[in-house]
Amino acid sequence: MPENDPWEYSLYIPNDPRAVTVCRRTLRLILTVHGLIRLVDLAELLATELVSNAVRHTKGPAALRVRWAAGVLRTRAWDADPSPPEPPQSFDRALEREDGRGLAMVRACADVWGWQPLAREGDRGKYVWCELGTAPAAVTRTA
Numbered sequence: 001m002p003e004n005d006p007w008e009y010s011l012y013i014p015n016d017p018r019a020v021t022v023c024r025r026t027l028r029l030i031l032t033v034h035g036l037i038r039l040v041d042l043a044e045l046l047a048t049e050l051v052s053n054a055v056r057h058t059k060g061p062a063a064l065r066v067r068w069a070a071g072v073l074r075t076r077a078w079d080a081d082p083s084p085p086e087p088p089q090s091f092d093r094a095l096e097r098e099d100g101r102g103l104a105m106v107r108a109c110a111d112v113w114g115w116q117p118l119a120r121e122g123d124r125g126k127y128v129w130c131e132l133g134t135a136p137a138a139v140t141r142t143a
Contacts, residue, residue, distance in 0.1 A: 006069035023051045023064045049102035050077035076129040
């Protein structure tokens with residue numbers, strides 16, 4: 001399958017910390033199969049942070065969605081809680097803490113990130129997402 005063809009995968013997980021490892025390993029396999037090995041390490045780190053937050057801060061199920069289109073990898077973690085995530089601290093400040101570094105790391109490493117509430121077709125909750133582009137010109141980090 002050529003690298004330019006779009007694709008999307010969804011992995012629904014229980015609220016179990018072990019599911020984070022399943023997501024990370026599944027993402028590595030997906031990216032390897034699609035010839036995107038250069039993105040694996042950073043994509044795994046970001047997905048781990050997003051899914052960990054979904055599992056740690058909510059009580060219900062979660063999901064990892066990964067989409068590739070137009071040279072951009074979009075990773076989304078869904079959880080059933082519609083509340084917005086806590087805003088990330090600055091990366092320097094986050095390093096001083098033992099917890100709360102996840103979204104600061106996502107903000108520092110992803111090209112862009114954000115969150116959106118979800119309320120359609122009976123689904124509730126939110127997606128927290130980030131994007132990685134492959135072209136150096138595509139890097140426009142948000143502060």
